[in-house]
Amino acid sequence: MTLRSILDINRSELEDILVNTLSCKKFRVDQVWEWIYTKRVVDFSQMKNLPKNLRFELSSRFSFYIPGILDQKQSKDGSIKLLLEYDIGCVECVIMPFEDRVSLCVSTQIGCAVGCSFCYTATMGFKHNLDYTQILTQFLVANRISETQLKRPITHVVYMGMGEPFLNYSNTLKSLEKLTSSEYYNLSVRSITVSTSGICDKIVSFAKDSKCGLAISLGSAVDEKRTKLMPINKNYGLKRLKEALLQYQKISSKLITVEYILIHNLNTSLQDVKALVKFLTYLRVKVNLIPLNASPNDSYFPPLEEEILNFREYLVSKRIPAPVRYSRASDIYGACGQLRTLNESNNKKN
Ligand code: SAH
Numbered sequence: 001m002t003l004r005s006i007l008d009i010n011r012s013e014l015e016d017i018l019v020n021t022l023s024c025k026k027f028r029v030d031q032v033w034e035w036i037y038t039k040r041v042v043d044f045s046q047m048k049n050l051p052k053n054l055r056f057e058l059s060s061r062f063s064f065y066i067p068g069i070l071d072q073k074q075s076k077d078g079s080i081k082l083l084l085e086y087d088i089g090c091v092e093c094v095i096m097p098f099e100d101r102v103s104l105c106v107s108t109q110i111g112c113a114v115g116c117s118f119c120y121t122a123t124m125g126f127k128h129n130l131d132y133t134q135i136l137t138q139f140l141v142a143n144r145i146s147e148t149q150l151k152r153p154i155t156h157v158v159y160m161g162m163g164e165p166f167l168n169y170s171n172t173l174k175s176l177e178k179l180t181s182s183e184y185y186n187l188s189v190r191s192i193t194v195s196t197s198g199i200c201d202k203i204v205s206f207a208k209d210s211k212c213g214l215a216i217s218l219g220s221a222v223d224e225k226r227t228k229l230m231p232i233n234k235n236y237g238l239k240r241l242k243e244a245l246l247q248y249q250k251i252s253s254k255l256i257t258v259e260y261i262l263i264h265n266l267n268t269s270l271q272d273v274k275a276l277v278k279f280l281t282y283l284r285v286k287v288n289l290i291p292l293n294a295s296p297n298d299s300y301f302p303p304l305e306e307e308i309l310n311f312r313e314y315l316v317s318k319r320i321p322a323p324v325r326y327s328r329a330s331d332i333y334g335a336c337g338q339l340r341t342l343n344e345s346n347n348k349k350n
């Protein structure tokens, strides 16, 4: 019999099992809950204030399904990339320490169906959706590692790893609820951002369904170029995307983050930045400029310093904040778009 994930149990279900089935006193519910969601242990045997037989009963009914850590690499910039092994395959996530926070970049799928021409994950094709407990266990494993190696817990989560979160919408949403609910992991909604390539109907739903931040990967504000970079643009073109973002804004007061990947001689011209400014009219946004990292397409190159500066200056002259975000962990293939599970055991599995 496969055990149920303990992360899939709500408090009243746990109470029912502990009090009615296992005849425990009610305070045991608080204790177990605190171990899981406040102390964030991932092993019943560590729940030291519980009687041994209760720990045994719990472990014979439930599991944390914590993935094995197949590989761990530390970047020169302090970021740590983890390769985690789930029963359906391997998943990468990246811990990124900054001065004021520790961010974790999580994956929502193994591979990705969207097929952006600059992204390594796309080269895997789509393999599996992760269920929400598998998104949460990335956080739990990474948090342990962050606490032990960096001496700081994870404070921020970005859904920018492998996969398209809005093509695995219900699991993405459930994981967000658990990360932010005061009953569960209690992270601030302001500290979590979900990035999408532009699944328009879900952008509008997301404004209603979650208070976490939204980032949208734009790539280009010129339809033909965007389609070349991000084939999703065939189904959800720029006009539709803009309508979705305007609708999002009607419901949510949050600034939208627009991620604009800069590729040498491709989307960095004056016409390109003018098209971007036009696209952004009436939108409350901040633009993150992301210079291309290594890419599977060998005709794409990172932008020259001058291209970055000119592009950015034009945006700033139009009063659009546009920080340049150099990717972290690029020396260990942990940067934006570089996540793909090349590990041998993963190849055997898939
Ligand atoms: N599927 C979602 C989230 C994962 S991709 C999305 O596309 O938004 C996260 C970010 O990585 C996206 O903004 C994407 O534009 C960026 N990215 C992908 N490949 C990249 C590369 N080679 N260099 C720099 N950024 C890249």
Ligand code: SF4
Pocket (backbone or CB within 6 Å): 112, 113, 114, 115, 116, 119, 120, 121, 122, 161, 162, 163, 164, 197, 217, 337
């Ligand atoms: Fe998928 Fe995002 Fe990569 Fe595009 S950039 S292929 S949507 S993971």
